[in-house]
Amino acid sequence: MRNVLTATGKTNSLRRWTRASCPAALVVMTALAGCNHTHNADVMATVNGKAIMKTEMDKAYEAQLGDAQQQQQKPTREQADSLRLNVLRQLIDEEIVEQRAAKMNLTATNEEVDAKLAEMKAPYTEEQFNEKLKASNHTLDDVKHDIRRTLTINKLLSKEIDSKISVTDADVTNYYNAHKSEFNLLETQYHLAQIQVTGFPSDQPGNLQNSKAMNDAEAKKKIQALKNRLDSGEDFAALAMNFSERADTSSSGGDIGFVSESQMKADPSVYSAITKLKPGQITEILPVLDVQTRRPVGYAIYKLISREPAGQRELSDPRVQQAIRQQLHDGRSQLLKSAYFEMLRDQSKVENFYAEQIFKNETH
Template identity: 25%
Template sequence: MTFIKNHKKIVSTILVLVVALAVVLGFTLKKGEAVAKFNGESITKDELYSEMVKQYGSATVDKMIADKIVTAEAAKKKIAVSDNEVNKQINALKESYGGEDVFNQMIASNGTTLTQVKEDLKNYLTIKKLLEPQIKITDEEMKTYFEENKDSFAEPEQVKASHILVADEQTANEIKQKLTDGADFADLAKQYSTDEGTKNDGGELGYFGKGDMVAEFENVAFSLDVNQISDPVKTDYGYHIIKVEDKKAAKEAYFEDSKATIKDTLLDQKLDSEYTTWLENKKKGYKIENNLAKA
């Protein structure tokens, strides 16, 4: 998503800020009323708007004009982006951020909304459809990228495990005995585990590689066989009982397995440069005026 990040990173933030302030101030302040005071001197809403327009107005208008050009060109070529395509990208972003909760936190921390993200993604996918036919990516380029980034395509050894975390060794030993006697691991995790993030899922941690967990936990997890349950393991968090659900052996990187990912990455990189040139050329075919640029 290199292209979309670069395309929107400044102006999108400005738009959110301007719109948010306009809405809030529009409801709470009357015309000419102060938004702040310094040594008794008022700073009015109108002065604030003027300052924001002076600093960010021209760039914001340029971005709006660019979006209109993209929409017009897409209409000429009968290019459309469906909701399913946008939602597929949203799901990919959620996965890349480690889940929906982290994704939502990222949106909130950047002062934007899911609706705005979807609009940006729809614009990005439209641009991609417009420009992709004129972008060429050769096998030689892909092979060069693969060799330069080979380590990132290899898959390290991974373990899928669940755990039950408790505060003291006695409780851990009691739970271990219950498991030995045939109790269900997931049920005991829900009942006893102090890890609020995993207990309701039966203690499931998913897959993790070496370096993802604290050393004491990791050393035991990677030493267990599938379906084997550990004795209590002490870490700074308390006492863990670990059950290994599955294992994935390390997998060497192969070019053929990575081609699709590499092509998408190189396409995003080329969109960065091609879009600027394409946009300037398309502007010549429209009557455009940005009066703020003249100010």
């Protein structure tokens, strides 16, 4: 059982599947293949002929960069180019998925967007909501755009993936018989997921986006941006897979399994925050402590998936059946989604002119 309170030091919703980064070799191959293309200088890439403009890339870049420059921690030219490449890959993957959804007439409607926006605004006064927008450097149009994208991809996944997954009673029974000991709890257990960010530079962040904060200022900005996206309704597991810097859990959507109450109490602030949650809720941003020095080394957001009191759980327990059914469904869903989006990428014609530009500049 992994300890939720330990920073490892290593480095499924829209961005879970649309923001999988391309291997570096593919970027080079793209650059080599397209060196003779001519295009508008403001076009950074095209997806099946549709342009992604420099203004789009720059806006997304500034959003990820945050206020590091204001804190006199400007990235080097290489770091800035690398971040822009990552941002552009994200925009490319989003465009691929949105085009697929549009072909299937699954793009979210204005009514659906407005309903979700009203749900988001419900806990706040108009003034409070506007203050949150300002603090996150978002406009109302930005929020609507993100909502539409998230709803669209959810509709696509529901039709193309989730509607085709079946978990039978026999599947549940077989799993329980093979893992019965997992349902005998000696003390209260908390099933948690985590998104973790640290300020330590690393070449291996361990997430799909190859996303890594390089210092404390970037770490703060990154974790706040992720919290904002969670608050806007994006999927926790998707963001963990793409951006969490805890390599041993990011691939499983941040799922760190069950953590015992005694382990939880090792960090009173985390224990206090999590014990106040209902299943499905998330904490605020919390410090991650080094297991040896107990000093803050990063930031994390936790999600309480379930809370289980001590004792043997029988198969007749509806909670056990539901947990197994959900686990089997999620495992199959994750596999199918990975394969599905790889297929979409293979079927798309992508030209990354910005990658070509960097390659030319660095090799001449």
